[in-house]
Amino acid sequence: MPILEVEDLSISFKQYTSKWQQETLTVISGLDVVLEEGEILAVVGASGSGKSLLAHAILGILPGNAIQSGTIKYKGETLTSARQEELRGSEISLIPQSVNYxxxxxxxxxxxxxxxxxxxxxxxxxxxxxxxxxxxxxxxxxxxxxxxxxxxxxxxxxxxxxGAKVIIADEPTPGLDPVVIKEALKNFRAFADQGCAVMLITHDIESALTIADKIAVFYAGTTMEIAPVENFKGKGEALRHPYSKALWNALPQNGFTPIPGSQPQSNALPPGCLFAPRCPIATPACGEARPEMRELRDGKVRCIHED
Amino acid sequence: MNKRMLQKTGTFLLLKSIRMATLLIAICFISFLLIKNSPIDPIRAYIGADMLKVGPEQREKIAAYWGLDEPLMVQFFNWGSSLLAGDLGTSMIFRRPVSEIIQERFMNSLILMITAWVISGVLGFVLGVVAAMKKGTWIDRIIKWYCFTLASTPTFWMGLLTLIVFAVWLGWFPVGLGVPAGVLAQDVTLAERIHHLILPALTLSILGVANVALHTRQKLIDVLASDYVLFARAKGEKGFPLFWKHGLRNVALPAITLQFAAFSELFGGAVLAEQVFSYPGLGQATVEAGLRGDVPLLLGLVIFSTLFVFVGNLLADIVTYLVDPRTREGKSL
Incomplete structure (x- = not known):
């Protein structure tokens, strides 16, 4: 049963470029993520892909100048900011990144x-x-x-x-030695096995793979693919999105193959598929419209090519 | 742990004492040199209007009697050694021991400065907190505007303004002095003293507010934007309890430190305010001593004000040391 559903979430910020000109920066766009009871969902992606903002949006603690659209549901009930205020800390709990918190x-x-x-x-x-x-x-x-x-x-x-039912862990592993990482991850597993749900936000794919049930691949503020953890093996043939494959094959143990270019800045997003400028299989159709998230082989993907 | 604490406190105090001693020696030497090279002639200052009746021979005799014909360093050491013996000399304009005058004037100033210090500290802190909590609103803008205006207002001008409004136009308070004129010292009541104190204290308080308020405002804005306040909100804390638990202590520390460290400004402000209100405090004595060339009193006041400011800074250090666990407990475990 889904405990937390995020549908078509977009977050943007108003920013002054000069004294009078305002610019809207879209940091997260059209994001969909579902968290099931007893499950660990790992959200992986490069820095600056909007992972932490997703956590803050779920808790309703985005800064005042953020504009948010889309819906977030907890146990089937759409969250209002008043409801978020009641839930945070009691039903939904955040594990922040560093001692500064x-x-x-x-x-x-x-x-x-x-x-x-x-x-x-x-x-x-x-x-x-x-x-x-x-x-x-x-x-x-x-x-x-x-x-x-x-x-x-x-x-x-x-x-x-x-005693929260949902735990959102924001980068819990960097800077820890492998023994402590294992220990921390074991705690998350135990937590999920008790019937709670864990959203593990990380860029440490390897650690995520060892305990997560599902992986959501993040790129430029949206989910490109949601795949069961078993799909991450071999040359990534079972994966659905070219970016997930590229990410998987860029890991040192999987060939260390880089792809050219870098993640687009949030003030210069391409009009069509966000990955199109770097995609090896891109066609003119990719540059026309954002692909919708669709079900595919027991997972979800945001790409018009795969089938 | 306890023994280590004691040891640390001991080292702290020792270092502070050394610093104070070197500071005092330097201040004494510099001010002595400055006075020596100033156009003030101690003999003329001592004799005053009767100068015409004193011949050159008599002058030389006075100079020899006072040791003014000796080399500079010898004079400095003579002065320094009597200083160490606790003798600050005799004031030329009051014809009384300097230590006695400083004591008496300091008691007057102390009441004035404590009143101003407490009022400006509390008021400044509250204003700063309110401005930060309501950042960007009209309340914040009014408080900021008020603080900037005050921060750029000279004390004497503010003093004159309060005099014009409250003493001259409204007639609520006396125009000056510490006690009513023409009343015997033993007949002056406490109410009369307070009545005379209000305007100078008000002037000093109003001006002291700006500093604390602006610093507190900025610090609280930083704290409210900090990761730990965000996390506290993520844990469901909100509103006033959130501010009380996480904001207050983190903001109060710099405010308290600042307020203690502002002893020098307080003293400087008192000099001007007392002059405007003819309030018989240390500040007024300093101006008198300077204008009328009363060297012993001036030097005594310089040393005293050095000590006063040093004590303020020392208190700021101690308070920070005690309240902030990061300095109190150092690295342990």
Missing amino acids: LDPLMRVGKQVRASAKSGDPVTLQRDVFEQLHLQEGVENLYPFQLSGGMARRTLLSTAMVS
Whole structure:
């Protein structure tokens, strides 16, 4: 059963290019993503493809100058900003990127306890800390005293004590050593197996592949393909979109093959398919209109060619 | 842990004392040199209007009596050693020991400065917080405009303005002085003293607001745009509790530091405000001493104001040190 559905989400920002001229930057356009109960969905894509903004949009914490369209549904109910305000922290929980997301002047134990919505916060926090192998003294430390790994686990524990049904983890792995990454990912798996849902936003495809059920490939602010994790193997023959294939084959262990060009800037998006300028199989038809997302072989793709 | 804390505090205090000692020596030496090279003639200043009755021989005798004929460095050391013995000398215009005058004037100024310090600190902080929370609205614009106007207003002009409006036009407050004229010292009531204090304190407070308000505003805007406030919102925190938990402490720290570090501006402001209101405080004594060439009093005041500003900065350091865990606990674990 889908727990979280994002349909045709677009996010743009108004920006002043000079004193009087305003420009609208579209950072996310026509994005579709579905998160099922008991599932880990990994959202992968290059930096600047709008991954973090997706997380912020779901929680309703986009900056004031953002313009958002499309619908986000939680358990089938369309979210309004008032409803988002009720859900965040209790039903939907964010695991942010870095230690900067902790209040520098507050002890971390206290910050974690503030996330607990039911039960005794102190017991909850201590249980979770023990589970994550954080020593007893850590709760009395300030964020600046934490090591990178400790900070990550502290951030993770804020989500774990909250009892949320949906966890959105924004780049939880960079800077961690492989052992801790494995540990953190194992926690996500355990979490999903309890019937919750995890959206793992990352550019670390390898780690994502080890635990995710589905992979959503992000490019220039939209999903190009949503594929089951099994499709990522061999030369990527089972994948549906040329970009997913290119991304897969660019990994060091898969041939390290680069493709020319770079992701378009959000103020200079091509009119048709966003990947068309770099696509090896592009035809004139690709440059005319944005392809719709369509079902294909147990996944979804935004390309007119594949079948 | 505790022993380490103690050790750290000890080192901190030792370093601060060394710094204060070197600062005082440098200030004493520089101001001594400046006074020596200024056109002030100590003998003329001492004798005043009777100068015509004093012949060159008598002058030389006075100079020899005071040690003015000795080399500069010897004079400096003579002055310095009596200073160390706690003797600041005798004021020429008041004909009383300098330390006594400073003490008496400081008590008057202290009330004025504390009042202004507290009012401007609290008011500035509140205004800054309000402006940041309502950033971009008309409230923010009014507060900003008010602060910029104040920040560019000279103290004496502000003082004159309040005098014109509240003392001359409205007649609510006396035009000047610390106590009513023509009343015996022992008959002056507390209410009368407060009545005389209000206008100078008001002038100083109004001007001190701008600094704290603008800094607090900017800092709170930064804090509100910070990742940890975003995360707090993602955790469902909002409104005033969010500000109270994450905003206040992060904003109060720089504001408090700034307010303590502003002792120098407070003192500088008091000099001008006291002069405008003829309020018998340290500031007015400084102007008098400077204009009438009262060297011992001037030097005493220089040393005292140095200490005063140093203590302000020291308090700022200590408060930051105690309140901010990043400096208090250093690297541990």
